[in-house]
Amino acid sequence: MANMAQALRMALHYAEEKLGVTDIFGEDVGPPLGGVFTCTQGLRTTWNSPLDERGIIGMAMGIALAGGRPIAEIQFCDYIYNTVDLLKLAGNTCWASNGQWNLPMVVMTPVGSGIRGSIYHSHSFDASATHIPGWKIVMPSTPLDAYGLMLAACKEQNPVMFLIPKALMRIKGEEPIPGEPGEDKALSRLIDAPLGDRSQWKAQWPDTGEVGIDIGQAKVVREGRQVTVVSYGRTMPLCRSAAEVLAGEGVDAEVLDLRTLWPYDWATLKASIEKTGRVLFVNEDTEVTNFGEHLVRRTTDELFYQLLAPPKLLAGKFVPGIGLADTLETASVPQEHDVVQALRELATQAP
Amino acid sequence: MARDAKKLEVVKAAKQGKKPAAAKPRRTSRPEAKVAQPAAVTAAPKPQPVSAFKPIITRSDELPLDRALLLRIHDTMVKARCLEERLIAMYKSGHGYFWIGGPGEEAFNVPLGLLIKKGEGPAFDYLHFHYRQSATFLALGEEPLGAIRQMKNTASDPYSGGRNFAGHFSKREWNLCPVSSPIEVQYAMAPGTAHVQKRFGGDGITIVTGGDAGTAEGDFASCLVWSSRPGQELPVLILVTNNRWGISTPYGQVQGVERLSDRGAAFGMRTKTIDGNDPISSYLELKEAFEYVRTERKPYLVEANVSRLFGHSSASGANLIKGEPDCLELFEEKLAAHGVLSRADAKALRARYVEEMAELARQAKEEPLPDGSTIWEHVYFGEGPPDPLPKG
Numbered sequence: 050m051a052n053m054a055q056a057l058r059m060a061l062h063y064a065e066e067k068l069g070v071t072d073i074f075g076e077d078v079g080p081p082l083g084g085v086f087t088c089t090q091g092l093r094t095t096w097n098s099p100l101d102e103r104g105i106i107g108m109a110m111g112i113a114l115a116g117g118r119p120i121a122e123i124q125f126c127d128y129i130y131n132t133v134d135l136l137k138l139a140g141n142t143c144w145a146s147n148g149q150w151n152l153p154m155v156v157m158t159p160v161g162s163g164i165r166g167s168i169y170h171s172h173s174f175d176a177s178a179t180h181i182p183g184w185k186i187v188m189p190s191t192p193l194d195a196y197g198l199m200l201a202a203c204k205e206q207n208p209v210m211f212l213i214p215k216a217l218m219r220i221k222g223e224e225p226i227p228g229e230p231g232e233d234k235a236l237s238r239l240i241d242a243p244l245g246d247r248s249q250w251k252a253q254w255p256d257t258g259e260v261g262i263d264i265g266q267a268k269v270v271r272e273g274r275q276v277t278v279v280s281y282g283r284t285m286p287l288c289r290s291a292a293e294v295l296a297g298e299g300v301d302a303e304v305l306d307l308r309t310l311w312p313y314d315w316a317t318l319k320a321s322i323e324k325t326g327r328v329l330f331v332n333e334d335t336e337v338t339n340f341g342e343h344l345v346r347r348t349t350d351e352l353f354y355q356l357l358a359p360p361k362l363l364a365g366k367f368v369p370g371i372g373l374a375d376t377l378e379t380a381s382v383p384q385e386h387d388v389v390q391a392l393r394e395l396a397t398q399a400p
Numbered sequence: 401m402a403r404d405a406k407k408l409e410v411v412k413a414a415k416q417g418k419k420p421a422a423a424k425p426r427r428t429s430r431p432e433a434k435v436a437q438p439a440a441v442t443a444a445p446k447p448q449p450v451s452a453f454k455p456i457i458t459r460s461d462e463l464p465l466d467r468a469l470l471l472r473i474h475d476t477m478v479k480a481r482c483l484e485e486r487l488i489a490m491y492k493s494g495h496g497y498f499w500i501g502g503p504g505e506e507a508f509n510v511p512l513g514l515l516i517k518k519g520e521g522p523a524f525d526y527l528h529f530h531y532r533q534s535a536t537f538l539a540l541g542e543e544p545l546g547a548i549r550q551m552k553n554t555a556s557d558p559y560s561g562g563r564n565f566a567g568h569f570s571k572r573e574w575n576l577c578p579v580s581s582p583i584e585v586q587y588a589m590a591p592g593t594a595h596v597q598k599r600f601g602g603d604g605i606t607i608v609t610g611g612d613a614g615t616a617e618g619d620f621a622s623c624l625v626w627s628s629r630p631g632q633e634l635p636v637l638i639l640v641t642n643n644r645w646g647i648s649t650p651y652g653q654v655q656g657v658e659r660l661s662d663r664g665a666a667f668g669m670r671t672k673t674i675d676g677n678d679p680i681s682s683y684l685e686l687k688e689a690f691e692y693v694r695t696e697r698k699p700y701l702v703e704a705n706v707s708r709l710f711g712h713s714s715a716s717g718a719n720l721i722k723g724e725p726d727c728l729e730l731f732e733e734k735l736a737a738h739g740v741l742s743r744a745d746a747k748a749l750r751a752r753y754v755e756e757m758a759e760l761a762r763q764a765k766e767e768p769l770p771d772g773s774t775i776w777e778h779v780y781f782g783e784g785p786p787d788p789l790p791k792g
Binding site: 071072099101103104106107108109110111112113114115116117119134135138142143144145146147148149150151182183185206207312315347 | 521522526557559560561563564568570571572577578580582585587588589590591592593594595596597606618619622625626629777778779780781782783786789
């Protein structure tokens with residue numbers, strides 16, 4: 050099965066061949082490297098940009114204004130912060146022009162911890178992104194979802210922020226992308242660029258197709274009756290495994306993958322929370338003015354009388370950075386044992 | 401190789417304190433003695449007190465444009481001036497919250513508009529303006545009522561539906577990208593439209609305008625870098641109107657470079673500083689730059705020295721500033737001296753436009769504001785208004 054980097058690469062290939070994507074660009078995105086995470090190897094429309102994040106976002110906006118369909122990469126989301134007013138402008142261009150102009154553009158950027166990336170390669174961006182209206186914001190946790198959401202993003206008429214959990218980039222999927230070879234090495238031979246001289250190499254793309262994943266759809270990853278846990282990105286697999294651990298203790302947790310942060314699938318969340326009466330939101334961005342706080346607020350506002358316990362948020366510590374040492378990183382962002390503990394407490398909490 | 405050799409020449413010339421041949425304007429209305437030479441790379445230029453700046457006014461004896469064009473330029477300059485003065489009057493009489501515009505820049509902005517290839521899509525020019533370009537917009541053929549409606553923030557405002565400040569135009573069918581209040585972001589976007597145009601072919605170019613203060617922002621440097629990548633040069637006409645002010649801060653206090661156009665030389669691009677207070681000079685200089693960008697598909701940086709007649713915006717009072725050269729008065733003096741337009745005819749034209757703008761303002765005053773419920777419209781393109789929060 051493809052890992053997330055390979056899945057994104059196949060999606061981008063599909064998008065440039067069948068969905069009208071005209072430019073896939075950013076720092077080191079073009080040959081020979083094809084992206085620092087290899088997501089853009091072998092593609093037809095890739096090119097290398099100057100090392101200038103504001104220039105990258107501005108270029109994407111200009112291409113979109115002129116009728117192109119760009120996908121711009123910011124190499125790590127830690128470096129997207131100096132583009133924030135351009136992101137704001139991209140989000141308000143349609144609104145400010147009273148519907149005259151739109152920006153069909155995708156910005157993809159690796160986010161989060163998990164690779165011991167220290168202070169400037171570990172940051173999250175979901176809380177900040179959800180403060181910028183006018184964008185659609187997605188964050189997959191599996192290769193198949195990454196593939197499907199990228200196709201959906203490339204069909205959008207509006208700007209899409211595609212957050213890639215970098216810690217999951219090399220994790221192989223459990224569900225196949227339609228058309229991918231069944232054997233891992235076979236896929237690698239087709240689409241992974243070789244080491245050394247790549248000047249003559251060309252990817253051999255498998256004939257992958259549509260998967261029917263739309264923006265705005267959450268996924269029930271595990272059905273359960275006693276407590277709901279909602280997550281996305283890197284912390285999603287932690288929630289799945291935590292649910293399995295708790296199943297051994299007799300706690301039956303329902304696990305939801307939000308997949309789209311905006312506009313999010315409230316119907317699926319609401320149905321689950323109404324069923325279990327208990328909900329834990331998990332993500333790794335810093336916990337103050339965290340997106341999960343919005344979900345907690347909405348749960349309280351709308352479902353208060355169906356709740357059996359206060360809605361909870363497990364998120365990253367509100368510290369200025371994620372330290373390099375393993376002990377510092379694991380103390381800063383949720384780990385599996387943190388999710389297990391939080392779920393256990395929530396499942397057994399009584400007035 | 402040829403390009404590299406040319407770049408070396410430019411660098412060498414700069415080191416010797418010479419002006420590179422490629423950057424020399426073919427015509428200049430500015431007497432050479434008054435034109436500051438490019439700063440030698442070895443000597444850091446001293447910040448110049450603003451009082452030392454003397455805008456150069458063309459007083460040439462010849463009028464190298466035909467009479468019809470001269471009158472068209474003049475007519476549009478008067479129209480634009482009267483529009484801006486009406487917008488200021490609206491602000492001062494409580495019919496608008498904020499005024500910002502470009503009175504004093506008409507001599508540059510009108511010729512610019514007349515040279516633009518107007519239309520929609522990459523075959524035509526893409527326009528990334530700032531908020532001082534009503535004169536350019538009128539020169540393109542826009543009716544002034546839209547600007548007045550935007551000042552009054554009516555629902556009928558054709559550019560933003562009552563959502564944005566005066567002078568923040570947008571018109572997709574003419575490739576006029578939405579003007580926004582940040583003073584630099586247009587420089588970051590311009591290479592994007594030019595990139596599409598270069599790939600598309602044809603002779604459409606991208607035109608981006610900002611003020612001298614905005615060039616301090618990184619996006620201006622981004623524009624220079626992205627437009628001049630070796631082998632991937634972009635058809636961008638990069639314009640800076642230099643009025644020597646950033647709100648209340650004089651140019652010489654914060655900018656060490658004497659001529660902003662010199663910044664382009666470092667990127668091997670053609671550059672020039674022109675007299676933006678003279679419409680004839682502006683027309684001819686811009687025409688040459690337009691032709692170069694259209695045919696060579698490479699960038700050109702033009703700095704135009706202009707006046708700022710009513711200060712930065714209503715935030716600084718929007719009162720007429722004494723001591724700044726008035727390009728309209730100077731042009732009318734010239735047209736009268738050459739028998740193109742009498743003083744009396746110019747006065748009559750102005751009176752007509754004053755009344756026309758007043759009538760348009762009276763019309764806009766009666767028009768309704770947008771309904772509050774419309775805030776949800778156009779959050780997303782091609783979709784109905786979303787609920788405040790996604791509903792279950």
